[in-house]
Amino acid sequence: MAIGVTYPQGFQAGTAGCGIKAFTAGATAIPSGQRDDLAVLFSERPCDAGGVFTSNRVKAAPVIIDQLHLQQNRVQALVVNSGNANACTGAQGFRDALQMAKLTADRLELDPPQVLVSSTGVIGRFLPMTAVKTGIRLACDSLSARGGEAAAKAIMTTDTVPKTAELELEVGGVQVRVGGMCKGSGMIHPNLATMLAYVVTDAAVEPGWAAAAVKPIADRSFNQVTVDGDSSTNDSFLLLANGAAGNPPIAAGSAESKQLEEAVLEVARALARKIAQDGEGATKLITVRIAGAPDDQQARLAARSVASSSLVKTAIHGGDPNWGRIVCALGYSGSELAIDTLTVQVAGVTVFDKGAGVEADLDRVRRAFEQPEIEIHAALGMGEGKAEAWGCDLSEEYVHINADYTT
């Protein structure tokens, strides 16, 4: 099935199960029933590529390597492993990340700088390179234009479902495809929940288009499911365009560019929502919409603050219409706020209006909180800024998952 990252033309994915997590923990053989934990994505042509990475001052080795390789802008492949983050691994970590690029490049007859590398999993352990080498060989041997879903599965850690999205659009009379995959969970309070996201398109673009487009798209999608943008050591969002659709190359600023950016954003937002929905232990998706902020940036802060408030999350988990927690999360968001002009709706019911609570139908709110999807809407009444953010409820299960991650 051509979905996710193999939906656009000219992309192939392959996967392998090589026991990276088990070997990291000291195993000497691949466990029986090993699921795939390594994926390779190959483009038949060199791509225009861009990436945004974690803002954490502690950056994992593959992040540094990718920043380096993107400077040449001839990317043609990607290798991703789960089970070991290759973070806080010193000089050995850099050698291992470079070696992953080189092993992949050798199998695919590319130069190492044409390969991007991502890793996710436990921090502070060296990659088991023998296993990784086997995995890269097997994954390269299994490359297929139908490999998108298997790749989305191979990059999972605590994710419970693979996450893919895709769409087709017409740009200047040519059919163009956009597809993506991501992994990310633990976003309930993502102090260290690695998010890896990849969106690829077969559109032809002018060199530099992807590097310019990737940040604004991240700000309106993946960064809105995290508390503070990018905080794990490994967070990466990569955007590749290989030109296989055969359209005239799209230049930044053109009408075609706007169309393509919107399409990439739509895929990115769909992926971001899937991350929120699959938060560790999550049972409900929370969508927060902000209108009337002084500007979009402040709207994003406000939306994220509500979507990531532990107290809002636990209230929603308990089906508790405690709207005071929403108002207060807005208050400490960093956005300008005047409670005199603030209106808050939960599931379409106004619960706070211009400085004070209103007599709302709390039973209706409570019933809404019990649904699998909850919408919270705040109108700040200060300007034209708007934004969305996504989160999930905080359940007891989250604690179970994270109390026992490496042991």
Next chain:
Amino acid sequence: MAIGVTYPQGFQAGTAGCGIKAFTAGATAIPSGQRDDLAVLFSERPCDAGGVFTSNRVKAAPVIIDQLHLQQNRVQALVVNSGNANACTGAQGFRDALQMAKLTADRLELDPPQVLVSSTGVIGRFLPMTAVKTGIRLACDSLSARGGEAAAKAIMTTDTVPKTAELELEVGGVQVRVGGMCKGSGMIHPNLATMLAYVVTDAAVEPGWAAAAVKPIADRSFNQVTVDGDSSTNDSFLLLANGAAGNPPIAAGSAESKQLEEAVLEVARALARKIAQDGEGATKLITVRIAGAPDDQQARLAARSVASSSLVKTAIHGGDPNWGRIVCALGYSGSELAIDTLTVQVAGVTVFDKGAGVEADLDRVRRAFEQPEIEIHAALGMGEGKAEAWGCDLSEEYVHINADYTT
């Protein structure tokens, strides 16, 4: 027993149980077995007073009233209720907070601006003023120099134990006492955990001493048990000095002032640790010590970041020596950081040194994580800045408490 806020001379406390939470939720009679939920603190002399309050843009009515009343600097009493925060209550909320000051002033023959007001509890509901009025009368009638512990109990919400601290010191040949009480829980991730703290002394000080001293003391104590300083609508820390000890008034900047500031800080730190220790569902106290930061301010950021990381907290709850989460919480703290010069110790065992993990005795670390108190120490190797922060582990119980707070 003269402890807490009645340990210094010339202070009396009284309490009453008037069913504020029950009436707020619609009850028409005081529940049987009602615990105290209102406290009055009275000083026999006017105090030099200072306060620091929440940085939330949504400030509860009593916070605004206190900021106003502190301008006259003639404070002689304090009235605090639990069960209702009087936040997001519009103009009615201001009237009610002023009325609390006036009712207390009338009973104690003071002017209303001589009374400070605090509230904590559910947000967005009007105070049940009939109950509050009864409570203020009863509390004023029960004022006693032995009322400190009862007062600390009356201001509790989800706290499981009352929190008091006190010490005596000699300043310029005169015995001086410092005592305090606080409430605060839910500090595991305190998006909206109201902290109320009161430190009082019988030292005589020059007018303005308390207002100048209160902020630096808060920065090194109460602000180090919260993620982002002050984020609830009601957070307040008040410092009162009534001069009953009879020492020559202490001027800011003098050697005596330094002595007294250190004593107040010691009481404040003891109270702050008790808040962390009593985090909702907490089973362990985490102390994070940072050394070698570029300055104290960055050290405080780094210490708070580790102490408030959900993933560090859950790892510690699970007895899981996942030190990578500590390094990464340092990475996104906002402090300058270079992993090449970073060393991390957990319970005295070095687990990370200059860019990479070291072979540590993980069994020893794991055993340390299973103790009721855990110390994490990070040396950043960049300067002279140092700080401490306190937190607690994140347990399943936290979710239970917060999923069902107003229902």
